[in-house]
Amino acid sequence: MRGNLFAVAVDLVILTVRADRLAALLVRRGIPPFQGELALPGGFVLPHEDLLDSARRELAEETGLSLGDHHLEQLASFAAPDRDPRGRVLSVGHLALVPDLPDPEAGSDAAASAWHEVAAIGALAFDHGRILGEGIERARAKLEYTTLAATFCPPRFTVAQLRRVYEAVWGTALDxxxxxxxxxxxxxxxxxxxxxxxxxxxxxxxxxxRGPATGLHPPMLRDPA
Incomplete structure (x- = not known):
């Protein structure tokens, strides 16, 4: 992709809780640009696809994982002129909150893929650090006003398991x-x-x-401290 061509891509922030720690799914790029660096799963949207189809396809191709019926939503659009050295690329970030999925398997243009503890993630390729940060903050906010925390849990769970999800995502201990x-x-x-x-x-x-409710009234707000 060169010159004045314009492309649309999708990038995925896939979050889970592993060993009571918030983790994100990352790939190690196998091709330029940023070959060998860590990045979010994602890629270009094909002409016949809508955005969600592209997001699910890229996840399967690069990691061998499927979201199934798990929560997936659009996060935001990222279109800085210099975000991709190949040319002008608008990326639509997506956020998925999932229970502990299996270990991924690299494929497509990814040399490797793995779960990474969020607190230990350093620099990422492209502007993926910003996209990941916005995805994490969206997830933290959603736990205040919705019941999506239960998405991180197995089908049947204890209150203690659910509490550990909140603690992992918010990064704080709860009474x-x-x-x-x-x-x-x-x-x-x-x-x-x-x-x-x-x-x-x-x-x-x-x-x-998990019950049928989707919202929390009143919300369960994070400690401002």
Whole structure:
């Protein structure tokens, strides 16, 4: 892509919680530009595709992973004139919040792909550091006003598992009793099952499923400190 040609691309911020740490899916580029550097999964939109189709295709091609029915949304558009040395490229960032997916497998123009703890991620290719930062902040804000935190959990989970999601995404510790009171008193957030945890130390804990509610009223705001 050279000269005055204009292209549209998609870049994906895929976030999960692994070992109680917020992690993002990154690829190591196998071709120029930025060959050998870490980047978000993504690529150019094909003529017959809409943006979501492109996002899902690029994820499968570069990492071997599929989002299935997991949450995927448009994040923002990024169109700085110098963001891509190949020419003028407008990229539409996408955000996905997923439970712990398998380890990815590199493919297409990616030399490698892996989950990376967000706190340890350094510089990224293109303007992907900015895109990743906006995706993380969007995820943090969504946990204040929506029930999407449960997206990071398995189909059945404990309140403690859900709390650890909030702690990982927000990067702060939460009071267990206050958290349990808030989430269990929000209509439609959690649906108790008849099952209890049967492994581990301590008393068995109630297992829940994600309820039909999509918003939190009142919101569960982060500590401003």
């Amino acid at each position: 267990p009793r206050n958290f349990q009171r808030k989430v269990t008193s929000t209509p439609g957030f959690l649906i108790p099952t008849k099952e209890m945890t049967s492994s581990g130390r301590g008393r068995p804990a109630q297992l829940f499923e």
